[in-house]
Amino acid sequence: MPSLRQSKAPVYEALLKYKSMRVVPFDVPGHKQGRGNPELTEFLGEKCLSVDVNSMKPLDNLGHPVSVIKEGEELAAEAFGAHHAFFMVNGTTSAVQAMVMSACKLGEKIIMPRNVHRSAINALIISGAIPVYVNPGVNKELGIPLGMSVADVRKAIKENPDAKAILVNNPTYYGICSDLKTITELAHEHSMLVLVDEAHGTHFYFGENMPISAMAAGADMAAVSMHKTGGSLTQSSFLLIGKRLNVGRVRHMINLTQTTSASYLLLSSLDISRRNLALNGQRIFDKALYLANYGRDEVNKLGGYYAFGKELNNGDSVYDFDCTKLSIHTRDIGLAGIEVYDILRDDYGIQIEFGDIGNILAIISVGDRALALERLVSALAEIKRRYQRDKAGMFDHEYINPVVVMGPQQAFYAQQRSLPIQESKGKVSGEFVMAYPPGIPILAPGEKITEDIIDYIAYSKAKGCFLTGTEDMDIENIKVVEE
Known part of the structure; x- marks a missing residue:
């Protein structure tokens, strides 16, 4: 049961109070609660523009929180089982950068899989940290990278005992999870920090029968895209911290790249969404899991497609699978994933998350409905009927092991x-x-x-x-x- 405190949303409540005071603004933003930009107000609504405000004493300051944002961060930490949580308004990109910069100085090594998001490699460019890449396993039939095997991580640690940290994607875009707990224990035995890009794993903290979350596995930091599966506004995320980190130092690193003009629309969306998940998350993600499993079963009945799931588990490089991810292999109908992605959008009005050379991904989360899943399955059936062709000559792999020449x-x-x-x-x-x-x-x-x-x-x-x-x-x- 969530604590009674989780029913609070201090940033949201402070904004409601501010709005009720009918304050006359002589500060930024210049639209002055929407009055200076009627087109924007008509488009986004007066309620939205009236709380698009600047930092001030009653509303706290994200760079140095002492009141309502501080309380919001404490509630988020409690909800996620973390020692501390930071509100992030520059997206999970800035959270990943803050993790790497907090763990590694110029010239220090960090062990990571090569199939990381661009934000992680950008963090190396900014910080000057040196990557030690662990090539993930590859499922050659599907053409997708898997997780990091424990043996490969152990080998990287043995060959690079001076590395400061290990970064793990958990889950990957396709839903693949590594053995995060074992990797974390192994890293800590060698005095290395564990950083987790958990952009697609918000629901791990609230749903039942989910893969283990970063904080539950004992990781030191986790970047969580609350907007991806948690219901908050695009660009809003949490950076979760374990007990081994200096919270003040991490905040300094965040403040190097995060805006000094934090959007209260993003902050309040994090606050409200955290409250919603803390109070209702199990029910919400039970539904999401049911819908994803229903969609997976229906797609697999069509033939030609392969919506993959926990049957990929091998106890190591696929230690677990996030079943809320509706990942579908398309190559056997003779179409690249990106081709199916384009047809779904252009011909059927269905926007999925992405299509690559051999697969598509539909994200199933807080806002999905059974009717929408049925529409997707019907569209895939029709695409197969209309467009299926011989798969001969199709590109048969996705992940290419890099040859690293310099940092x-x-x-x-x-x-x-x-x-x-x-x-x-x-x-x-x-x-x-x-x-x-x-x-x-x-x-x-x-x-x-x-x-x-x-x-x-x-x-x-x-x-x-x-x-x-x-x-x-x-x-x-x-x-x-x-x-």
Whole structure:
């Protein structure tokens, strides 16, 4: 049972009180509670604009909270089973950056899987930390990266005893979970911190029969995208902290990159959503799990598609599976995931989370309904009937093991020149190439450009993946490090 305190939402309550006082604003923002921008007020609503306000004594200050935000953080920590929780309004990107910068200084090592989100590699560029990549296992039939095996983590620790931390994706975009508890215990035995990119794992803290959460596993820090599956506004997240960390130092690191003009719309959405999950989370995620399992069963009855789940579990690189993820393999109907993604949106008015070379992902969470799942399944059945073709000649892998030549920061700031991607084989990349979403780099600064990578980029473009990362907006040219 949640504590009675969890029925409180101090930031939200303070905003309601502020609104009732009918304060005359001579501060920012300049729209003055919406009166200065009637079009925006009509679009977003007077209620929204009236509480889009600046930090002030009654509303506290995110960079140095002493009252209502401080209380909101304490309630969030209690709800998530953490020692401390930070409200994050620059997205989980800033939470991941704060984790890495809190754990590692310039030149210090951090062990991590290569299939991390771009935000983690950006954190290396900012901090100057040196990655020790553990290549995840790969399911060759599905073409997806898995989790980190305990044996591979143990080997990385043995070869790099001076590493300061281990970063774990849990779950991955596809729902794959590593053996987080064992990895955490192993890291702590060697005096290393454990940082968890838990962007897609908010529901682990509140649902039943879920994979273990980062805090329950004893991790030191976890970046949680409350907006992804917890119901808060886009760009709002929590950074959770265990007892081994200095809370004040972590706040200093957060304040290096987080805005000094925190949005109270985002803050109050975190506050309200935390209260909702603390009070009703088990019921909410029981429903989400039921809907996802229903969708998985119905998709698998169609034939041709494969909506995968816990049957992938192998006790190691797939230690557990997040069954709220409706991950569907599409290659057996002769269509790339991105092709199915585009058809669903353009022909059926259905927007899913992402499509890659061989798979699509539908996120099932607090706001989903059975009717919507039925519509998705019906659309997939019709797409199979209308578009199915021979899968011969399709690209058969997703994850390519990188060849790391230099640290990301060194490569990013090195002297560079631009080359056509097709002519860049053997060079060292000075920038990223990635499909977004999910934002996991195909190529990152400091990595050798191989023929496999060039082919993968060309195939992704041909199939319609949205590629980003290079200065060249057409993704025809790439900056390489001068030799």
